[in-house]
Amino acid sequence: MNGPPRDREPTAGGSGVGADDRAGPPRDAIPGSTGDRGRRRPGGRGERRMVPGAEFTSYYGLPILNGPVWQARDIAGYFFLGGLAGASSVLAAGAVLTGRPQLAYGAKIGATGAIALAAVALVHDLGRPERFLNMLRVAKPTSPMSVGSWLLTGYGPLAGAAAASAVTGRLPGLGLASTLGAAAVGPAIAGYTAALICDTAVPAWHDAYREMPFVFVGSAAAAAGGLGLVTAPIEQTPPARALALAGTAAELVSVELMERRLGMVAEPYRRGRSGRLMTAARLLACAGVAGAYLGRRSRALSALSGTALLAASAATRFGVFAAGVASAADPKYTVVPQRERLRRRAEQAAEAQAGPGTTR
Template sequence: MSATLQHRRPGTEAPRLPDAVQQDWHGETYHGRPAVKASSFDWRVSTYIVILGVAGSAQLIAALARRAGPEARGLVRRARLLALGGSMVGPLVLVQHLKTPSRWFNMLRIVRPTSPMSLGSWLLTGFGLLSGLSALGELLGRRWRFARRVGDAAQGPAALAGAGMSVYTAALLSSTSTPLWAAAPAPLAAQFGTSSMAGAASALALMQRAAGEERSARRLEALATLALAAEWLAGREAERRWRRAGIAAPIERGTTGALHHGGGKALGVVAPLAAHGLGRVVGGRVGPLLPELASLAVLLGGAAMRHAVLRAGNESACRPQDAFRVTQGARR
């Protein structure tokens, strides 16, 4: 039997592979087949990511606004209700993607710390329960003081779970073997998190303007502007890593590239920043139309960005050269 096939005793060194085996990959694949399998994630998954990200960041805003005093009570109530609505609608979209509802319950049978899917399932469940308690305090707090206390007590844990909801989907994508997602885990998480905060602030700004609370709406729009600037920086870093790894083609070209640049960047970041900047210059002469359009653009652009990332990731999985470039880069 060859020495490379013999059973090694504990403590002995592994045999050195021949140089022919250790050579770098030069583009060959088995019958040109992809090295990894593309995921089944589609628009429903990207919609789920958007909804739960906005809901999670809404709980963060609710926790911050609660410290502002009684004058922010309306914002706290709307943020909690937005979080509750997202925690209810998001799982329904996800279960629709899973096709078999029992899969959702099966994921809750165990807790596996090494599995982002397992931790994410429990995080989503906990976030939904905590959001329900915090919203219960808003809905029943005027009649029963105990309900108000329960809702306020749940606010802190709900905000922590909301922070996790804002970024965990990026961690879930990055833990796969899909080249585009695995090549930039930290920038992708930052991009998803800041986009979630911008989306939550924009959605709540629309709700505050509809309620006639212009002052808090302007503060939320300022928060959205800061989050968009951070999202822009995170996106640039992710693109830099993709280009350095030589796997940026799926998100820069074709239909997916148009969705990423035209929807995620131009509509979702550049246009709102320009609109908010113009609104600061001209003041109230343009009325609420410009900031409201900017808030809508943030929400639509955030959805386009996530869908482009999902599409580009699946396209990169079908490109064997991308998979080998990422694994070679990780080895070095």
Template sequence: MTAQANGAASASYYGRPVVKPHVWTPMIPWYFWIGGMAGAASVQCVAARVRGEHDLAVVYKRAALAGAMTAPVLLIADLGVPARFMNMLRVFKPTSPMSVGSWILSAFGAAVTASTLAELLGWERTSRALEVVTASFGPGLTVYTAVLIADTATPVWHEAYDTLPFLFAASGVGGAGAIGSAFAPADQTAFARRLMIAGAFGVPIVGHLMEKRLGRFMAEPYRTGKAGSFRRVAEFLSLAGGAIGLLGGKNRTALRGAAVCVAASGVFERFAVSAAGTQSAKDPKYVVQPQRERVDEREPASVDT
């Protein structure tokens, strides 16, 4: 007996998955958040310099450095053969977003490390120039992970390729803004606070847009199960952090509370996306149904059964 996935909707082989769910450990969603935050922080660092808020810029720079130092640890820990991590830089492969991303992360890490060293040596102009170099890789670091997961056969990732990069960008901006808001000196928080609030409201807005574009059926894995729970937590934290930041942002403690909410919401959002991918890969209907509809549209003759 072949199991029917969803009433008469689509046939399957005993309800077994057609595609394999991703095999990444929780290191990867953590990396998505940390890398996204670091990338956005590097851009906000340069903007803070332009504004003449140098203490804030240093906070961002440390955040970018911390991200660039943590990221490889998380990524290497996830590898099946960690000793071969250098093989990531064995080739540059434009068809592989992970290859492109490895090079972006390497360049970003090298630039922010060099900039920090130059700063310690007192070479201010070199250090500032390298901050700009770092920032030139920042946006790429924040959004490439969305392309990475969209470039798979996982239904809710691939189908969402036109919105996922915006979701990751919004979450990155919010995360970096939260770090800036929490650690900047009291007289330099305005810029970071604005970005934190933008990210806090941006994530749920883009998230809803994504669900709308996916349609009721394909958005299900984002709304149900573990992914749905994570997203509801993320959304609550996002809106709470945004609201607190907006209304009570002049108060230092309130601002820091808001920053914790927004940063945490970004982490939950990445775990939600990861779990949604798994859920959509495990249930064959998300793979079969859209493909069956495409085939039947092309060859109406085969619908007669």
């Protein structure tokens, strides 16, 4: 009884493959890739591949990640109000040191009111006040949430004491010390929420870890400058205008760099509700800065420009939050970048194994 030829082995399907076929297809015809589509194997053996290369679209339409459980109104509002408070404390200290009492007064009151509302929003999202107190049971420097809880605990009384001294006119020494203390902690209050969201697995947040702190701090500075334009007389607003300009420039440049680096993961920042919010933030910020400098002699235009800057900062925080939710809901923003990173690592490993001077 004759068996199959020696250079061919039977397969489970009953057909044979040649010895050189077992070595695998050529590099430009990897199964499942577009380069393999419609090719025959060398020598005419084998079957023509009729199935096109697979491209990821979804995971049965289901998200891979659990989306953020935070409420958008509470937490996005908390991001905005915390940033406004922290940056306003910095502006208040500068105004005190440069002899602008009315600008300092408005910034201190604004900082205290904003951090109080931020605390209300945070507790409302947590559900019960004791949950915030539970976060103070330990101090974990590697946890943005733990660090942020302690920052809020230290910052709130400082901002409140500074405002109380400004309103009552009493204990000016304590008021000055509290103002400077709040200003020292203010930048951390304005920026720690960026580290908080980038420490998650949400693609639009996690992958933006390099630029997001600059986006948040810049947005907070623009908001504080806008508040100063609204509350202070026109002759005391130059520091507020300068802060608004610097913050807006930092925010816009950082967002642009972030979107370019993120590639396809930046799509939620440009599309849908989050894209509309980010676009509105850019337009409002540019209009606010332009109005602030064009209306340097107009109290009404200065206040209107400040309102636009405040709205721009809020739109940025809500836009970033909405983009994160959208990226977590669509599995392609998780799977496709992971595959691309694996492909690059495989190529780097192959190049390292081939050694220098070897051409592929």
